[in-house]
Every structure is written in C-alpha cells, then in structure tokens.
Amino acid sequence: EVQLVESGGGLVQPGGSLRLSCTGSGFTFSSYEMNWVRQVPGKGLEWISYIMSGGSPIYYADSVKGRFTISRDDAKNSVYLQLNSLRAEDTAIYYCVRKTVGTTWFDPWGQGTLVTVSS
Amino acid sequence: QSVLTQPPSVSGAPGQRVTISCTGSSSNIGTRYEVHWYQQLPGTVPKLLIYANTYRPSGVPDRFSGSKSGTSASLAITGLQAEDEADYYCQSYDISLSAWVFGGGTKLTVL
Numbered sequence: 001e002v003q004l005v006e007s008g009g010g011l012v013q014p015g016g017s018l019r020l021s022c023t024g025s026g027f028t029f030s031s032y033e034m035n036w037v038r039q040v041p042g043k044g045l046e047w048i049s050y051i052m053s054g055g056s057p058i059y060y061a062d063s064v065k066g067r068f069t070i071s072r073d074d075a076k077n078s079v080y081l082q083l084n085s086l087r088a089e090d091t092a093i094y095y096c097v098r099k100t101v102g103t104t105w106f107d108p109w110g111q112g113t114l115v116t117v118s119s
Numbered sequence: 120q121s122v123l124t125q126p127p128s129v130s131g132a133p134g135q136r137v138t139i140s141c142t143g144s145s146s147n148i149g150t151r152y153e154v155h156w157y158q159q160l161p162g163t164v165p166k167l168l169i170y171a172n173t174y175r176p177s178g179v180p181d182r183f184s185g186s187k188s189g190t191s192a193s194l195a196i197t198g199l200q201a202e203d204e205a206d207y208y209c210q211s212y213d214i215s216l217s218a219w220v221f222g223g224g225t226k227l228t229v230l
Contacts, residue, residue, distance in 0.1 A: 105155040107167040
C-alpha cells in the first residue's frame with residue numbers, strides 16, 4: 001500500500017522555525033516528485049513547494065519563497081520542509097503529496113500535520 | 120482569493136445530478152494543462168477523484184465525471200448519494216505563476 005506519513009507539526013511562536021518530515025512507503029520513493037500542500041482548517045488548499053526526483057529543480061509558492069526550504073533524502077524515503085520566519089497566516093495543516101513525473105495531479109496525500117503559529 | 124473559481128456550495132437531492140464548475144484563465148485551464156478534481160470527505164484528507172480532465176482512478180464510481188472546455192472545467196455527479204457530501208476542489212497548473220493552483224472548493228450538500 002502506498003503511504004505518506006508526515007510529522008513535525010506543532011505550536012510555534014511567530015518568527016520561529018519548524019521542520020516537517022514526510023516518509024513514504026509502498027513505492028519507489030526516488031522515482032517520484034514530492035510536494036507540500038497546506039490547508040488552513042476549514043479553508044481551501046494551497047500548493048507551496050515542489051522537489052523533483054533527484055532533488056532538483058525546486059519550486060516554491062510566492063507566499064513562502066525565501067522562508068521555507070524543501071529537501072529530500074531518498075535513502076530514507078523522506079522529504080522535508082523547513083519552515084522559518086513563521087507567521088500567523090502560516091497556521092495550517094501541511095500535507096505531503098506525491099506527483100508522478102510527467103503528470104500534474106497529486107496522489108496520494110499524507111494524513112497531514114498541523115502547524116500552529118501563535119504567541 | 121483562489122486562482123481557479125468554484126461556487127462555494129451546491130446541493131441536490133438523493134438520486135439527482137449536480138455539477139460543479141471551475142473557472143480559470145488562459146494561463147491555466149486555457150492551456151494544455153489538464154484539470155483534476157479532489158474529494159475531501161468531512162474530517163479526512165483530499166482524495167484524487169478525477170485526473171487529466173476526464174479519467175477516474177480505480178475505485179471511483181462512474182457516477183463521477185469530468186470535462187474541460189476552454190478556460191473552464193466541470194465535475195458532474197449523477198445518482199447523488201448521501202456519502203457524496205463533501206468538499207470538492209479543482210486543480211490545474213498556471214504557467215504565469217509557475218505554480219500548481221487550486222479552486223477555493225465547493226461544499227456539496229445532499230438534501
């Protein structure tokens with residue numbers, strides 16, 4: 001079974017940092033492009049970052065560019081998202097999602113990890 | 120403000136047909152890039168429902184269908200069932216933003 005499991009969410013103060021992790025199983029992790037998508041509870045979906053198989057290129061949404069950093073470790077079947085300079089508006093559920101090379105849809109989605117930015 | 124525009128809500132009685140629209144522009148849906156749809160049941164994560172405009176992943180009932188024309192796309196659900204009550208999101212790629220974009224989501228209520 002293909003599975004993505006996120007971890008690392010929690011409560012952080014404005015201006016703080018957090019590192020999210022996502023571990024995949026049930027598929028050849030290194031062959032897939034990985035993304036992070038977030039959702040403010042009760043609101044819509046926002047794509048925020050992409051990393052190609054092999055680690056390059058990398059893309060970010062304008063809303064997080066310069067503050068968030070995506071990386072991957074294929075030996076550990078994992079993708080990471082470093083969140084710096086966090087703001088209240090970054091409060092959301094962060095989903096790790098898989099994308100197949102040559103396609104533009106996301107499948108599957110992890111269960112998500114909640115990041116709350118508050119003092 | 121989402122790049123793709125969806126109605127906030129739609130409703131229908133069991134057995135009826137409903138459609139959900141997704142309106143974009145010449146930099147996203149109006150390009151060669153396809154439209155995809157996700158279903159998010161209450162309290163769960165989004166699930167791929169329709170990909171590449173019209174295709175259903177294995178396990179998705181044929182009551183769900185998708186279409187794309189010009190700068191818009193639609194999701195149709197026939198034979199509405201209570202378990203279809205969920206939020207539905209469209210998604211595509213925007214060449215001007217160089218970003219994957221979503222609609223704001225549509226809440227389907229089964230009356």
